[in-house]
Amino acid sequence: MSDDAILPIPNLSLPQHVFTLLSPSLKHLHDTARTKLLDGIKADKMAPYYRLVTSSGALVSDPALLEEMEKANEEELKKLDERLAEAEKTEGESEISDALKARANHLTRIGDRERAVAAQKLALEKNPGLGSRIDISLTLIRIGLFFGDNALIIENLEKAEKFIEEGGDWDRRNRLKVYRGLHAVSIRQFKTGGELLLDALSTFTATELISYTDFVALTIIVNSLTLKRPDLKKKLITAPDVISVLPELPVLGDLVNNLYDCHYAKFFVALATLEQTYLLPSRLLSPHTRYYIREMRILAYSQLLESYRSVTLESLSGAFGVGVDFIDSELSRFIANGRLHCTINKVHGIVETTRPSLKSAQYEKVVKQGDILLNSIQRLSKVLY
Numbered sequence: 001m002s003d004d005a006i007l008p009i010p011n012l013s014l015p016q017h018v019f020t021l022l023s024p025s026l027k028h029l030h031d032t033a034r035t036k037l038l039d040g041i042k043a044d045k046m047a048p049y050y051r052l053v054t055s056s057g058a059l060v061s062d063p064a065l066l067e068e069m070e071k072a073n074e075e076e077l078k079k080l081d082e083r084l085a086e087a088e089k090t091e092g093e094s095e096i097s098d099a100l101k102a103r104a105n106h107l108t109r110i111g112d113r114e115r116a117v118a119a120q121k122l123a124l125e126k127n128p129g130l131g132s133r134i135d136i137s138l139t140l141i142r143i144g145l146f147f148g149d150n151a152l153i154i155e156n157l158e159k160a161e162k163f164i165e166e167g168g169d170w171d172r173r174n175r176l177k178v179y180r181g182l183h184a185v186s187i188r189q190f191k192t193g194g195e196l197l198l199d200a201l202s203t204f205t206a207t208e209l210i211s212y213t214d215f216v217a218l219t220i221i222v223n224s225l226t227l228k229r230p231d232l233k234k235k236l237i238t239a240p241d242v243i244s245v246l247p248e249l250p251v252l253g254d255l256v257n258n259l260y261d262c263h264y265a266k267f268f269v270a271l272a273t274l275e276q277t278y279l280l281p282s283r284l285l286s287p288h289t290r291y292y293i294r295e296m297r298i299l300a301y302s303q304l305l306e307s308y309r310s311v312t313l314e315s316l317s318g319a320f321g322v323g324v325d326f327i328d329s330e331l332s333r334f335i336a337n338g339r340l341h342c343t344i345n346k347v348h349g350i351v352e353t354t355r356p357s358l359k360s361a362q363y364e365k366v367v368k369q370g371d372i373l374l375n376s377i378q379r380l381s382k383v384l385y
Contacts (some may be wrong), residue, residue, distance in 0.1 A: 006135060006175070008208040009109045010116075010146045014040045014049070019283035021058040026281055034059065045069045045076075049111025073110050080106055097127045101136070108139060113147055124159075134163045134172050141179050142209065145186075153183055171205060178206040178215070185222055188288050194222040201241045216245040220252045221278065221285070224259060225295055229303065232260050251277060264300055265321030271296055298339050301331065305342055310352045313344070324349075 017037035020026045026033075038059065041050050047069035054061035084099040104119035117140065124136040137160035144152035160176055168176075177200040184193030197219040200206075204215055223236055236242055237256055246253040254270035257263075271293065279289040304319060305311070317327040331351060334340040342353045 006138065006206075006208045007105060007109075009044075009105060009139070010049075010111055010142060011040050011044060012142060012146055012209065014046075014111075015146055015148070016283045018053055018056065018058045019286070020281065022056065023281075023286075029281065042069075044109050044111075045072045046109070046111040047073050048113070052111070069110075076106055077103070093126075093128065097123065097129070097132070100126055101132070104136075105139075108143060111146070113143070116143055117152065130163060130167055131169065131172065134160055134168050134176075137163060138172075138175065138179060141183075145182070145209075150187070157183060174200055174203040175206045175209075178204065178209060182209065182218075182284070185218065186284055188291065190222050191226045194219070194226040198223055198235060201239065204241075213245055213248055216242060217249050217252055217278065218284075220249070220256055221274070221292075224252075224256050225292065225299065229260065232256065259300065259303075262304070264304060264319045267300055268320055268322065297330065298334055301334065301340055305340065305351070305353050308353060310350050313349045313351060316351060 014037055017033040017040070020029050020033035021037065037053070040046075041053070042065070047066060050059075050061075050066055050069060053059050054066075080099070080103040084096070084103055087095040087099040100119070100123040104116065104123045107116035107119050120136055120140050120143070124133055124140075127133055127136065137156045140156040141153050141160065144150065144156065157176075157180060160179070164173055164176055177196045181193045181196030181200065184190075184196060197215070201216070201219055204212060206215075210218070220236060220242065224232070227235060237260060251270055251273050254266060255274055258267040258270055275289060275293055279285045279292060285292070300320070304316070313324050313328055316331075317324045320327060328344065328346075331340060331342070331344060335342060335344070341355055342351050344351055
């Protein structure tokens with residue numbers, strides 16, 4: 001195996017299947033998820049992970065299968081331990097490092113969480129090669145993503161960034177952007193995550209983390225919300241890497257194109273379809289579904305209202321393909337929360353925009369910054385005198 005090879009371990013598609021099986025609302029996907037999950041576990045002989053999955057109720061336990069996988073795991077681990085012992089007795093640091101990595105990768109592949117993390121950390125400590133240390137840090141991040149361990153992810157993102165700054169190559173730098181972007185999206189830092197994913201779009205190689213099609217889909221979903229309208233066209237809609245994949249992602253094509261072209265009724269249909277087909281079934285995006293749908297609606301309402309001083313509720317409801325009562329309720333809620341700068345005249349059935357004054361905003365900013373500065377000076381004077 002070359003020093004640059006990144007093994008796709010643990011298999012990150014498996015937690016998605018578990019998520020599907022544990023979601024009653026995704027019952028129509030259960031049969032496919034169950035088959036793929038069991039096939040993946042058998043392929044890598046993941047006895048420890050199988051025990052975890054069956055205890056959660058995602059799969060029904062098969063004692064014979066578990067015994068078979070445990071026996072295979074023990075035999076493989078025994079061989080790797082013997083290889084490590086031999087390397088420690090008769091060979092040099094390089095061979096010892098390779099043996100430690102092989103042992104750690106085996107434990108990672110079978111989903112033995114605690115022992116895999118400990119073995120990878122030992123391999124990281126004993127490995128002198130900078131490239132290998134980056135790869136081990138990335139493996140630890142994948143273990144964190146596999147088991148939903150945010151502390152492990154953050155710890156090793158920091159290590160990987162440190163190693164990259166010490167002299168990581170171009171490929172590993174670009175891989176790390178994808179890892180950082182995926183983590184940012186998982187904790188709802190959509191702007192940061194979107195920028196990182198977009199930056200890695202033309203240089204994507206991190207297939208051990210996510211497939212290219214799923215990566216492009218995630219990039220479109222996140223950046224549709226965070227990019228300004230001119231950038232949406234420049235960086236997403238006309239990007240060759242996006243255009244090449246969009247035929248496989250028709251819902252996302254409808255979403256981004258109709259938002260840009262101001263076809264709001266079609267945009268709402270695409271958004272509703274996206275919710276059911278991409279957001280709710282996704283282990284990564286499901287926790288953020290309500291937030292994402294709300295923010296995309298606000299984005300569309302704001303984009304339309306920017307063009308008018310006033311517009312009738314009837315025209316708005318027609319533009320979005322919804323009823324007048326629905327649009328009235330939606331706008332009222334967003335106006336009350338300070339998310340839309342407009343007022344509703346119920347008597348005349350008109351929505352009037354109330355754009356905040358630029359000078360007022362600048363004045364408030366200066367006053368706020370002045371208060372912060374004065375407070376800092378007061379704290380400093382107490383220290384000095």
